[in-house]
Amino acid sequence: MARGVYIHIPFCHQICNYCDFNKVYFKNQPVDEYIEAVGKEIEMAVRKTPEQFQDIETIFLGGGTPTALSAQQITRLLHLINTLLPTKQLVEFSSEANPDELSADKLEALIQGGVNRLSMGVQSFDQELLKKIGRTHSNEHVFDTIKLAKKVGFDNISIDLMYGLPGQSMEQWEDTLEKALELNLPHYSAYSLIVEPKTIFYIQYAKGKLNLPTEDLEADMYDLLMRRMEEKEKKQYEISNFAIDGHISTHNKIYWDNDEYAGFGAGAHGYILGNRYSNHGPIKKYIESINNNKLPIVHKHEVTIEEKYEEQMFLGLRKTQGVLFSEFKTKFGVSMDELYGKEITKLVSDNLLIRDEKGVRLSRQGRFVGNEIFQQFLLGE
Template sequence: MVKAAYLHIPFCEQICHYCDFNKVFLKNQPVDEYLDSMQMEMRNTLLKYPAESLETIFIGGGTPTALNEKQMEKLLKAINEEFKPLPSLHEFAVEANPGDLSYEKLKVMRDLGVNRLSFGVQTFNDGLLEKIGRTHRSADVMKSIELAKKAGFDNISIDLMYGLPGQTISDFKDSLKIGFGLDVQHYSSYSLIVEPKTVFYNLMSKGRLTLPPQEEEAIMYEYLMEVMEQHGFHQYEISNFALPGYESRHNLTYWNNDEYYGIGAGAHSYTGNIRRANAGPLKKYMQLIEDTGFPYQNEHQVTEAEKMEEELFLGLRKSAGVSKKKFDDKFGMPLSKVFGLQIKEQTEKGLLNDHQDSISLTHKGKLLGNEVFQAFLGVVPSE
């Protein structure tokens, strides 16, 4: 059963130095034609895989708010027309760049059903913002959040990064302090990962990228967990913190290993036990839609073994962990029968809590999450 829809807007006015998502410079791009192709993909997808209980819609990028007011209105009207928002829809979110938002654009979004904004703040240090390729500045964040509240938004999230080039522990603490003064409901905070095909990767290859030592990055993460709890933000996932009731339903879809639509160039979807990847280049994406009605570049039938592994390494990202009953109901066998040895080993290392009804990461396990996840890969024999 499909519970979520992700829609990808690949346009950016500036490419961030750490970003490896599918994106293109906005200037001279066929934006309206692309939005038409997206609507056709929505329509065809829903005909093939009807939505019965869609709970969330998330528009990401790229930079969705790089669209002007008319383009944003066109996109949101297409979504409303095709998805005909169901009574089950609780969350309609848009990823927002603090430098792109006018009150008029925010009103268009709010009036057409958007009820959650996720701001890509990353840091409140203007020098660091310039260093990582962001065009907005700290003052833009303040202004945009004020405008968003004026436009009627009361579910706002901000992203903050740590482990950035030249970032100190003090810098990160300052950003958190400023963030707590903004009266928002949710934070996503994650460390920099240098991905291939990014500006930072090229700089690192040339020995020109200086990152904080791993010890300092770990201190930043531990401080993050501590101070979030002090301010009433529950850590419901490794990198996500929310006031009660403001958890991201969309991201929980991924961590719960539920099915979702992926609409747009480079988007990924999971429906009917098949994971699909859409073509990334705009022209190829649009041509495939025109020729076949679908933009799929590759498809993968997920095996039962892969589903079980995904249930573990995705579910363990959540503070609630992996439910033993849900695993049994989903796969027809106890969690302990499939992963008993691995659970025992990780528990003895102090990385897992083995509760009566679930397994979850310990505090130490959150710091070494990738090591724990790796332990559950390649365990289940393939069919």
């Protein structure tokens, strides 16, 4: 049964140099037709398996950039969502946003449509770095938009930050953290840059023209992040996420709990009834499929029991609480030690995992090499 719903809005007014998500420039796109197609997809999916959507806890509007839409388009999208999905019991309804696109009328449209959490892509408070990564907002946009969002009624606001950016110094990162924490928001996310294929940065990297920080400097940036967040009482509850009590991202926790969720929209991914699936990415193909009364799924994979074990471990270990023995046994009918006893013992002896009576979790040292640790839980390796 789906705990959450993800809805993809693939339109952007500006393409960021690091982004590998399914997206297109807003201009000359069939935006209104796309919104109606998303509504039709939701309607078809709910009609097919209504029981899957009875108890959804969260909805997340991602992209692309949902706030690239006009206020009227946002209103229409949210009307469709609220009409077609049971939203009255939601604990969280999030939307990604760009600081330079959140006008008062868009904020009003979001909050009137039930959105109660904003996730803003800030990335850096250094203007030169922002230009390098293809962002168009200014620091003033961030400060003014947060003030406006609070005035409209949003009190659950998160910002995304990035480190390990081309040419980024420790001083620049420290300044960004200082300015971010001065905002005293309830939630922060901070990610190291990953150079993904099919991005502008990947092309630059392949040509040897991307001046990235060293691994040691990136590790120092992550260490500073954890220390600064702890000093300001923003608890780390996942490798890249920090929050005050009561403000963890419920939607993202669904992913890390390895629970099921539905994905709607062009290029969206979902995990329903033990199957991971993805939709057509090209907008034209997506809309054509919907207009032909067909769900736009282009790829479906039935997750094997071995893959479920693996995912439970490497997704769960992203959380600060780690993976609990009782939850693992209840979910799979087999103990964690039966499957991974040897690997756990070795990682504990290397001071990369901590084991107690409840379960296993990454040590502070282990957070720096999470991906290497996660590979130890691939049963086929």
